[in-house]
Amino acid sequence: MIHDFFQQQVEKLDPTDVLGSIGMIPKQIEQVWMQGKKFIFPREFSQATSVCVFGMGGSTLGSDFLSSVFRDELKAPITIVNDYTVPAWVNTSTLVILSSYSGTTEEVLHASEQVIKKTKFIVAVSTGGQLEQWARKRKIPSFIFDPIHNPSKQPRVGIGYGIASQLVVLKVARLLSVSDAQMTMAIRHLNTLVKKYGGNGVEQKNEAKKCARAMVGKAAIIMTAEHLKGSGHIFQNQIHETAKQFSVHFPLPELNHHLLEGLSFPKDVLKNMIAVCCESTLYHARNQKRFAVTKKVLKKQHIASYALRLEGNSRFDQALGLVLFASYATLYLALLNNMNPANIPWVDFFKKQLK
Template sequence: MTDLDDLTKIRALDKKNALDSIKQLPQQIDQAWSESFSIDFPQNYKDTRNIAICGMGGSTYGARIIKSLYDGAQITKMPIELVNNYWLPGYVNSETLVILSSYSGNTEETIACAKEAKEKGAKIIGITSGGQLAAFLKENNYPSYIFNPVHNPSAQPRIGVGYMVMGLIGMLARLGKIPVDAAEIEKIITFLDGESTTLGENAFAETNPAKKMAIKLKDKIPVIMVADFLEGAAYAIRNPFHETAKQFALYFAIPELNHHLLEGLSYPADLKKYLYFIFFLSDIYDKRNKKRMQLTIDVVKQNNIPIETISLHGYSLLFTLPCFMKLTQAKFLG
């Protein structure tokens, strides 16, 4: 394993400049929020009855995070559905807000949904950096967020998460679909800027939580354990383990996992030597899920599987999210 304090070796391995993209997460959020929240939408776009968000892979990070953050926490009263295929749900009509999400703009499944949404007369908006989707949105004069990813030098969609998450939050807030306090966005940006000292590449491994975890996860299968409003964020962290670190990883959410996962820890017999469970704790979890989280930790320990517990100290649902993502984004690079 590369010495995580050897910046010369790290730069040599980081041929696509992923590290700089991660460091610019605060700038991505700042740009995406200010630009997306300034978009003007027709009044009839604010009167829709349901939302279908179309996207694949890294382009769904924003959708998944928003669904678990707002819809899952019962903050929104409007159904939000994720569409990860070539076709839309049968209920989509003129009263549906269809959001087309593709970082590159060339995701074939999303383009197929775009054409169908137009045929059904849905209210269409989009978020993309260009490609076929940008052309489609411009040609049909659909109000959208087409961004210039100046703060993602790696050009990797999965590391441009600030654009896809905050761009979507900004548009939905502008439409009045979700409540967002602009002052809280500023606090998030300030917080993330400050964390660069503790989690950055210049902080030595002996004091850097991200580097410490990266070392522990060598030759292991990370199993990310969360509850309720962090389920979407867990997906957004699991995928980069696959794509960037080339490392198999899993995520599970309480309470659903309690109905199957723990019964599957016995076989194969050598499974335990590969697993490493990471439990993310939050005071904002539902009190029933907090109890389940502790019971789950106890069961995993009883199975002699190594674990790590990480407490997230955000004072609100939205503020907890960047605490989670900044720490875990830094880890998978190790």
């Protein structure tokens, strides 16, 4: 049972079970990880010296996540393209990942016809749709997953699929090494957090609910660093789509070189802002100090802040933990905003206008 207000709001506003999908993120990851053990593609794919991922919205968040968490372990740089155009540098040594949760993303389908002229190292990642058909026709390797643990059918809360499927591709291509033990520990950590952040329990003891309450009526600046940058991007997007609220993401130390001076005007806007500071003891010591000083600056400028200290013994565990936290916090924020967390009316309107 969900306590009081949130229970009532879920019953009224969450008919597609976004709450259930979030609680199944650990199962999403486990499902794809096990499926990935049987996934193979030509050995020469491991010769790739660069990776280019094509996708829109939630379909490339997994790549951004992995680029942040494993930035000093990846054997090839990853570039994410959220557009129609294939970069000129893509060549025969580039592994291209065509990522579309639905398999119908027009930008990805458009780019697919261009990349086959540049490289043979191509993998499609999807639940099916036109992308799967395109890849099958051209005998291009495809990692197709069945999102059985995402009852809401919303890609953003099927983020476990997005992260794990991209991870499987990079692992099979021998560009990243993640062990079964690492994955088991990560899933165990997430299952613990599901109990902590999930629907049960009073608000005062639930960090995700408290954070959501703090963000009500405010534009949220998500502040992260290092291995949490990709998770911060996910947090921002989920505030947009799930809570229907404005948010931006800025990573440290970069924001310290410009954003602090941009927090003086306009006064009417700044009083309705909050900085969500995602802190970690695994950050570089200087970045940990930067967070402390940044919060001092925010206080001096009378801007609200919320300090979130990530749990977990590894960067992977902490980054996944932030994704789960963000998923729950933005659901609760949607309920506080009296909004259906699944519906995306303006995106749907926009797509119809493009037809």
